[in-house]
Structure formats: structure tokens, C-alpha cells
Amino acid sequence: KAGVTQTPRYLIKTRGQQVTLSCSPISGHRSVSWYQQTPGQGLQFLFEYFSETQRNKGNFPGRFSGRQFSNSRSEMNVSTLELGDSALYLCASSLGGELFFGEGSRLTVL
Amino acid sequence: DAKTTQPPSMDCAEGRAANLPCNHSTISGNEYVYWYRQIHSQGPQYIIHGLKNNETNEMASLIITEDRKSSTLILPHATLRDTAVYYCIVRVGTGTASKLTFGTGTRLQVTL
Numbered sequence: 671k672a673g674v675t676q677t678p679r680y681l682i683k684t685r686g687q688q689v690t691l692s693c694s695p696i697s698g699h700r701s702v703s704w705y706q707q708t709p710g711q712g713l714q715f716l717f718e719y720f721s722e723t724q725r726n727k728g729n730f731p732g733r734f735s736g737r738q739f740s741n742s743r744s745e746m747n748v749s750t751l752e753l754g755d756s757a758l759y760l761c762a763s764s765l766g767g768e769l770f771f772g773e774g775s776r777l778t779v780l
Numbered sequence: 781d782a783k784t785t786q787p788p789s790m791d792c793a794e795g796r797a798a799n800l801p802c803n804h805s806t807i808s809g810n811e812y813v814y815w816y817r818q819i820h821s822q823g824p825q826y827i828i829h830g831l832k833n834n835e836t837n838e839m840a841s842l843i844i845t846e847d848r849k850s851s852t853l854i855l856p857h858a859t860l861r862d863t864a865v866y867y868c869i870v871r872v873g874t875g876t877a878s879k880l881t882f883g884t885g886t887r888l889q890v891t892l
Contacts, residue, residue, distance in 0.1 A: 769816075772823050
């Protein structure tokens, strides 16, 4: 069966812009979580959605937001981009046990 | 979720067993130990998980100490393709999800 799909894979934005990233989970998975990975901070949890509700949230400013649709697809949005937001953004879906990760969306902020 | 501690890096010769340790001294009774690995710039890949008993699958073995305060991931015959960052995490297992702390992991370098 198809894995977790993230789009776009690569994107370049400038400071002050906003960006929306998309994640399609594995069919049947209702939990979707998002992570930010940077060389300095490693993998950091952003938030988790389950059945269209945010269930957990990490320690990120309000510029980072997300949502989940009725088909379990999820989007995350970052507004007013800063240079430090350059990172690999990873999405994972789960049935409650192991996480299945997508390949990520690599965001570069100039 | 409990915090984990792993050595930052390890080397292993190809064909030999790679033993990757992890400390999780504050683990709770209902928390599982999970292992993932991340090959450069790809998404992390699930390897194995366990609660109390040792576990084995086609990729690796997981040895959990009796007091559950530490564990070891064993790759029985490491290959160059096993070069990756390995993450040990603990989390509440099934039914609910909880925010995960991956830590910095162990960078395993498999050499000829």
C-alpha cells in the first residue's frame, strides 16, 4: 500500500512569506504528526492530529499551525517565515503504534 | 514521554554485529521502547519496538534489561547500507499517541 506522501518535496521562500505543506497519510491511519528537523536541533515535534482534532502540540510559536481534514490528510502552515525556519519538515502517520514517515518537505528560507 | 540517552556516534565493521545502547532510566510501566533510523535526508524508518521482553524481527533484535532502564538494538550483520542515525525513543504504545522526543540519536558508521 502507498506510504506517507508529502508535497512539495522542496521549496524556497523568502522571509516574511508564508508556506503550506501537505501530508497524505497511509490509508486508514487517522493520526498524523509533524516534525521539524534542523542540523542544530534535531527532530522536534510540532503537533499531532487525530480525527481532525489537534491532540498534542510541541513548543513552537503560533506562526506554526496545522489542520487535518475528514479524509485524514493534513496540512501545516508557517506564517511570517524566518531564516531559522529553514528545515526538513516531516510528517508521520500512525494507527497508534509505530510511526510511518514521509520523505519530508525541505524548506529553504532566504 | 521519558527521555533517552544515546552515544553520539559508533563505528562498526561490515559483517560484524552492531550493538547500539540506549538509556531510559525514567521509563514508565506503560511506555514502549521504539527504535527508528534515518538514512541521510530521508524520513525516519521504523525498526523495532518492545515493552519488556526481547524482540526480534527481520531487521534487528531488541534487548531490554529486566529493570527496563536501558536497551540495546542489535544489527546482527551490519552492512554499508545500515549507515544511518539511529533513534531510541520511549512512548505510550497503542491506542493513543503522544508527542515524541527523538533526541539526537547515534550516528552509526559501517566501514569496510
